[in-house]
Structure formats: structure tokens, C-alpha cells
Amino acid sequence: MSKAQSAWNGVSFDGYCRVEEQSLVGMITVRGDLASKKLAKAVKDATGAKMPGQGEILSSDKGRAAWMSPDELLLIVDHAEAPGIIDAMAAALADEHALVVNVSDARAVFHVKGKAAREVVAKLSPADVSVMAPGMLRRTRIAQVPAAFHMVDEETAELVCFRSVGQYAYDLLKDAALPGGEVWV
Amino acid sequence: MLVLECPYCGVMADESDLHGGGEAHLKRFGPGSSDDDFETYLFMRKNPKGVHFERWRHVSGCGKWFHAARNTMTLEVYGTYSAQTYEPPQDIIDAVKAKHPEWEGYK
Numbered sequence: 001m002s003k004a005q006s007a008w009n010g011v012s013f014d015g016y017c018r019v020e021e022q023s024l025v026g027m028i029t030v031r032g033d034l035a036s037k038k039l040a041k042a043v044k045d046a047t048g049a050k051m052p053g054q055g056e057i058l059s060s061d062k063g064r065a066a067w068m069s070p071d072e073l074l075l076i077v078d079h080a081e082a083p084g085i086i087d088a089m090a091a092a093l094a095d096e097h098a099l100v101v102n103v104s105d106a107r108a109v110f111h112v113k114g115k116a117a118r119e120v121v122a123k124l125s126p127a128d129v130s131v132m133a134p135g136m137l138r139r140t141r142i143a144q145v146p147a148a149f150h151m152v153d154e155e156t157a158e159l160v161c162f163r164s165v166g167q168y169a170y171d172l173l174k175d176a177a178l179p180g181g182e183v184w185v
Numbered sequence: 186m187l188v189l190e191c192p193y194c195g196v197m198a199d200e201s202d203l204h205g206g207g208e209a210h211l212k213r214f215g216p217g218s219s220d221d222d223f224e225t226y227l228f229m230r231k232n233p234k235g236v237h238f239e240r241w242r243h244v245s246g247c248g249k250w251f252h253a254a255r256n257t258m259t260l261e262v263y264g265t266y267s268a269q270t271y272e273p274p275q276d277i278i279d280a281v282k283a284k285h286p287e288w289e290g291y292k
């Protein structure tokens with residue numbers, strides 16, 4: 001089997017914020033009835049996190065569960081464990097109207113780190129970044145491409161986009177973090 | 186910039202996070218309908234100066250379609266509501282009437 005590679009192999013850039021590609025990240029898209037107890041248990045078993053409410057991303061030591069739409073979740077887990085987790089979830093949800101798919105290698109993940117992490121994202125997105133507290137996830141766009149982001153902590157933004165636009169996203173983030181581009185809003 | 190609250194995500198999404206879907210609450214006339222009805226369904230759209238009901242899609246968010254009631258002249262937004270309805274709900278009608286008592290009502 002071929003060796004898994006992320007979009008950028010963990011490359012990083014130091015501007016007035018640091019931009020880091022997150023190498024291999026396990027990501028699972030789940031669609032189904034978010035009110036289902038069976039689904040909530042499967043999510044808990046997979047990530048250690050509770051079922052997230054509207055606009056939430058909940059974390060544990062094992063992974064994260066994010067609310068993406070009224071019938072969609074994104075689970076963030078260890079890359080190597082994702083296939084096993086999906087098998088277990090598919091078995092647990094066999095008699096539910098649900099879909100569990102491995103999208104790990106279809107995505108690129110970036111961290112923006114520094115005091116101005118929010119500002120760097122705000123330069124690229126129409127979302128109100130100032131209201132984003134850790135635990136909230138926003139699906140929006142950065143420049144011309146869809147992206148989702150949340151604050152891991154006050155100085156770290158985690159951003160997910162399609163891998164096919166990974167280079168575009170990395171170039172955008174580097175540009176927004178260029179020294180000399182500080183706004184300090 | 187037009188800003189609408191997505192009724193599914195509960196976030197304020199600006200126009201560039203959304204995709205416009207044109208006039209809301211169209212009744213479909215398909216095969217078997219009269220030529221006039223079919224033509225009206227396909228091509229004839231309201232274009233009011235004032236209160237208007239539209240479809241929008243939260244395209245870079247949840248991806249869901251929803252409805253919005255807004256004013257094409259002032260860009261005022263009266264509210265947004267679920268896609269699963271054939272006509273504007275009462276609270277939206279009330280919000281429009283509160284601002285425009287003379288408004289003739291939906292239709």
C-alpha cells in the first residue's frame with residue numbers, strides 16, 4: 001500500500017502569525033439524524049466527545065466532534081485509526097438512516113498561531129471572527145474557497161478546507177500573515 | 186452588503202456566503218399543464234419594488250436552502266425561515282405588517 005501524504009507534509013511559515021499545515025489528520029463525515037441516541041453513542045465511542053449542538057465543536061483527548069449542518073457532523077480523529085472507527089460506526093448504525101465516510105485524505109488542515117490568529121482569518125473571511133470562542137465552529141469561505149474554522153484556544157485557529165485547494169489556502173494564509181500586514185484590530 | 190441569518194446554523198451570513206435562488210414559493214407546472222401555466226412557471230417572475238420573498242442557499246455554510254423576506258428598495262430584512270413551507274409563516278407576515286401597515290399582504 002502506498003504511504004499516505006498530506007497536502008503539504010506539515011510545512012510551516014513564520015509571519016506575524018505562524019501558519020502550519022497539520023500533516024495527516026483523520027476526518028470522518030457523518031450524515032444522519034443528530035437526535036438519534038444510537039448516533040450520539042457512536043460519536044462518543046469514536047471521539048470521546050458528546051453530540052455537538054448547533055454551531056459547536058466538542059473535544060476530548062481522543063478527538064473532536066463538530067456540528068456541520070442539521071444532519072451532518074465532522075469527526076476529527078487520529079489518521080491511522082479512522083478506518084477502524086468508521087467500521088465500528090457503520091456497524092453500530094447499520095439499522096439507522098446514516099452515512100459514515102472517511103474524508104481524511106480529501107481535506108487539508110491548517111493552524112494559524114499567534115496573538116493575531118483571529119485577525120489573519122478575518123482578513124480572508126466574511127464571518128465575524130471576533131465572536132468565535134473556543135468550542136464554536138463556523139463554516140464559511142476564505143477568499144474564493146469554502147472553509148471551516150474554530151479556535152483551539154485564544155491564539156490558535158484551526159482551519160479545514162478541501163485538499164484540492166490546499167495550495168491556494170496555504171498561499172492565502174501566508175499572505176495574510178506576512179510581516180508588515182499587521183492591523184492589530 | 187446584504188446579511189441574512191441562516192435559520193439552520195443560526196449565524197449571520199453575508200451575501201458572499203450565500204447563493205441567491207430567486208423568487209420563493211413558486212408552484213410548479215410540469216408535463217400536462219397548459220402552455221400558459223408552463224410559460225408562467227418557467228419565465229414569469231415578480232420584480233417588486235418593496236417587500237419580496239426569496240430563496241437563498243447557505244452555500245459556503247451548511248449548504249441548506251432557506252427563505253428570506255426582505256425589501257428590494259431599502260434592503261431591510263424582515264426575517265428568514267425554513268425551506269419546508271409553501272408560504273411565509275405568520276411571524277414573518279407580522280414583521281412585515283409591523284413596518285408597513287399598508288402592505289397588501291402575501292400574493
Ligand SMILES: [Zn+2]
Binds near residue numbers: 191192194195249
Ligand atoms: Zn446554514
